[in-house]
Amino acid sequence: MSSLDDKINEHFAGYVVRKDLVKAVKGNAIVPTYVLEYLLGQYCATDDEASIQSGIETVKEILRKHYVHRSEAGLIQSTIKEKGRYKVIDQISVTLNEKTDCYEATFENLGIKKVAVDSGTVKAHPKLLVTGVWCIADVQYEFSEDSRTSPWMLETIKPIQIAKVDYEGYKEARNQFTKDEWIDLLMQSIGFNPDAFGRRSKLLQLMRLIPFVERNYNIIELGPKGTGKSHIYSEFSPHGQLISGGEVTIPKLFVNNSNGRIGLVGYWDVVAFDEFAGREKTANKALVDIMKNYMANKTFSRGVNPMGAEASFAFVGNTDHNVPFMLKNSDLFEALPPQFHDSAFIDRLHAYLPGWEVDVIRGEMFTQGYGFIVDYLAEILRHLRQEDFSNRPDQHFSISEKISTRDRDAVYKTMSGLLKVIFPAGGESSEDVEELLQLAMESRKRVKDQLFRIDATYPEVDFYYTGTDGEKRHVQTVEEQEFPQFYHLKPASDPKQQSTDGDNTDEAVIEPIPEANVQSIASTPAQPALEEGHHTFAENRKGVSFDNLFGPYTDGSSRIVVTDPYIRYFYQIRNMMEFVEMIIRRKQPEDQVSIHLVTGPHDGDIQKQRELLDSITEACTGSGVDFTWAFDTSDTAHARDIVTDTGWKIVLDRGLDIFQAPLRREGFNLGDRLQEHRMVKSFYVTYVRQS
Known part of the structure; x- marks a missing residue:
């Protein structure tokens, strides 16, 4: 083990697991990572190799005996019938049968429906009413002559998640790690080898955690395929729900007017929309309007009483073109469906994570070190949603007063999220805050700069902050530094725009050292003017x-x-x-x-x-x-x-x-x-x- 692994086991004994063990036990079980790590945490939360191997065999045996494969559903049903009772690991959802006034469960892999559930179970686990939840359940079979009565009954159920965590102990243990050690621990916790990432790349990965620690936080990530955009929302936490961007309806997401039941936003900390991009896709305009209102005001209404919720939204999708192409010909939101390529919707996004900076995931990028059992970390992150760290940067820096309230709120929410993830117990230095503040402002600036391209009525905004020395420090996005010849093109609707049909952009003749930064060279001028x-x-x-x-x-x-x-x-x-x-x-x-x-x-x-x-x-x-x-x-x-x-x-x-x-x-x-x-x-x- 590395020295960091030793330190992790010393201060978080029982709450960490070796991350490569997940592959060792998963086999062909189509089950989320947090389910496997929950089981590994029960039997393999140690650094003793003999105990680990014994624990792996135990977990494999549990999965072999109790995890329900769809292809073996009939065999498990028979086992339940013959034994009368049997424990299964499956994804379970519950609905209310209004004709019988009873709750009925559906087992996704086992393939059985109308399983009787008592009201107490539903009250204890209300998420079962919204969508499938992975559980360990005891299913009972008792045949009845009455054809209206289902022979299946749910005796006991336990959602797969850690019941309680010691938050104060977590903060105290955090103080035993340096900032860099803690970032590497978090990287290992989400499954990555920190040595394979630069500092900024690590922070971009950790930005994906912000929706789990911030209420009503809206983030978008667009980039190439294969960069792991949706992984953290589908595998990382039992408090997040990943849905296809084209499969959501107003009743499913917000509220069902026929029965008044609240949708996904009322039960989940994070609702992530996978495969959100696609110009050919269409979206219900009413859904888009309700989403815009919810993203701005944390409330929604369908003609009845307004309702509030705390779920954060994460939008992830693939881009069709590279960054310079988008900057020259359209904008960085070009891949969105037409109904979402709307300035009012885009303005409600707190941050744009540049997916093109995230490398395609490869085998050598996964860690073999120790990290938090993801369910343990998920519970910690959920607890942190109650905290508000947005004012902590004000001790060191002040943000430009010229930016709008919406821009300021977006920067503060991103900052609060990053501080919760990296400095939950405080203790950050001025240099630490500045590094995170630059990233937070850049993430919002990326949204605002593209809004200016899409809608000329949006004013240009100078994103800067000042330190205690009173010096203005301007913020630029990486692509702004890299492609200034395209980044600052005016919107096509702007009458002042210079024509892009001529040689202004196609030649891309770049000085060796432009005003702000060096950029890529298309052709080198003959006698460049060299400057200090x-x-x-x-x-x-x-x-x-x-x-x-x-x-x-x-x-x-x-x-x-x-x-x-x-x-x-x-x-x-x-x-x-x-x-x-x-x-x-x-x-x-x-x-x-x-x-x-x-x-x-x-x-x-x-x-x-x-x-x-x-x-x-x-x-x-x-x-x-x-x-x-x-x-x-x-x-x-x-x-x-x-x-x-x-x-x-x-x-x-x-x-x-x-x-x-x-x-x-x-x-x-x-x-x-x-x-x-x-x-x-x-x-x-x-x-x-x-x-």
């Missing part, structure tokens, strides 16, 4: 390469000195080789360039480091580039910069190590071949002209 400046790059953006960062500033140099103490591991030395390749591509064939690297020795494997650096020297033979390197053994080399004999100094906080490591271990990946297709880490670069 400081530029910050957000994590997860693409379109950045050594060519557009350094190329114009190294052109014409005959000697370049790279100082980076951490050219040690293979991937770091590969970065150095790619820098050399960039110089070779850009220089004139007849020119000779000397590149000298000053780095630190790799104490773990200095011999391998020497061999790889020497291989760069050998590879440059006959290329017109002379590569040399030397160790700085003074232990004072903390500087990371590039200095040219043409008078430029390029200062980098990360040196050449600006890219996130590609995860694909076999097969082909554009990120392996083209730097512009790699996601970057968060970093800055400063250009200084030396005398």
Whole structure:
């Protein structure tokens, strides 16, 4: 186990489980993760390997004997008849038979209906009346001569969920972990290996938890297929309900006027709409109108008395095009059905999670470490819905007063959710708050900027916040930094819009360092104007390469000195080789360039480091580039910069190590071949002209 796993077991003994065990016990059982982890938590919540193996066998036996496979429903029915009583694990729903004035249960997999249920059971578990709930139930069979009487009876029922959690103990244990350790624990709890994700990518994953901790929170995530958008809403919590976007009706979601029974929003913490996108889909206009009113006011009405509810909405769907295409030709909501591609609906979304930044889920991204039993964490998150952390950021920062009340509420709700997930016991620093505040404001800004494109009556808004120093800090989305030539196009209905039919956008001629940030290069200008400046790059953006960062500033140099103490591991030395390749591509064939690297020795494997650096020297033979390197053994080399004999100094906080490591271990990946297709880490670069 890792040191983090040891710490997790020390402070949360009995509430954690090794996440790879789910696959070991699931087999062909089509059952949610929280059901399996509930059982694993009963028998495998330990770090003792012998006990784990014994527990796995016990859980497998329970599933083998009591989980109902549809194909074996007849056999289980026979077993119940012969034994008179039998315990099953199944998805159960209950309806009221008004003709007999009795409650009747339906067992989804077992295939039996009209199972008699007493009123006390229904009062104790009202969700059974709304939709299917996974339960462990004792079913009894007692034949009656009366054909109107069903032989099936529900004797006992226990929804699969932890009955009680110690919230104060949870907060106390949280204080034993650093912020980074806690984020990694949460990542492992939702099944992912934290080492496979950058910091921003982890926070985006944790944003999916906000609907579980915030009442009436509305979030949308649109992105490519296979990124796990719906997983957390279908598998993670017994308090969330995932439905297909085209399968919901007004009575099912809100209220049935014929009997006055409230729908899904009255019983679930989160209602998630899967496969929500699709221009060809249609939606009931009355449903859309009621949804808009509920999302804005937390109430709904169908001509009777207004009713309130606390369910959060999550909308997830796939995009048809990549980000630059959407920004140039339409907007980031283009995939929504026409009835939902409506400014009033979109304005009620608190956050837009950029699904295109979430990598496609692959095997190596799953964890083998320990994480919370999801049902335990689900109960904690549900308890946190009662808290309100929205004012905690005000101790450190103030948000622009120019943004609307709706924008402000959206940012505060996202901030509150992130703080509940990461800092449930408080103790966050100003730097912690700023990191989360930027993400919260960006998530709302993405909504507002697209509204301006869709409906020109919406004003442009300057999203910024100020610290105790009074300095304004403006917020940009990653795609705004990456594609400014498309991001700020005016709405088509705006008479001031410049034509996009000409060369303004198609040529995409980009300066090497634009006003705000470097962007991807379509063609390099002949004689770019080089300027001094400081530029910050957000994590997860693409379109950045050594060519557009350094190329114009190294052109014409005959000697370049790279100082980076951490050219040690293979991937770091590969970065150095790619820098050399960039110089070779850009220089004139007849020119000779000397590149000298000053780095630190790799104490773990200095011999391998020497061999790889020497291989760069050998590879440059006959290329017109002379590569040399030397160790700085003074232990004072903390500087990371590039200095040219043409008078430029390029200062980098990360040196050449600006890219996130590609995860694909076999097969082909554009990120392996083209730097512009790699996601970057968060970093800055400063250009200084030396005398």
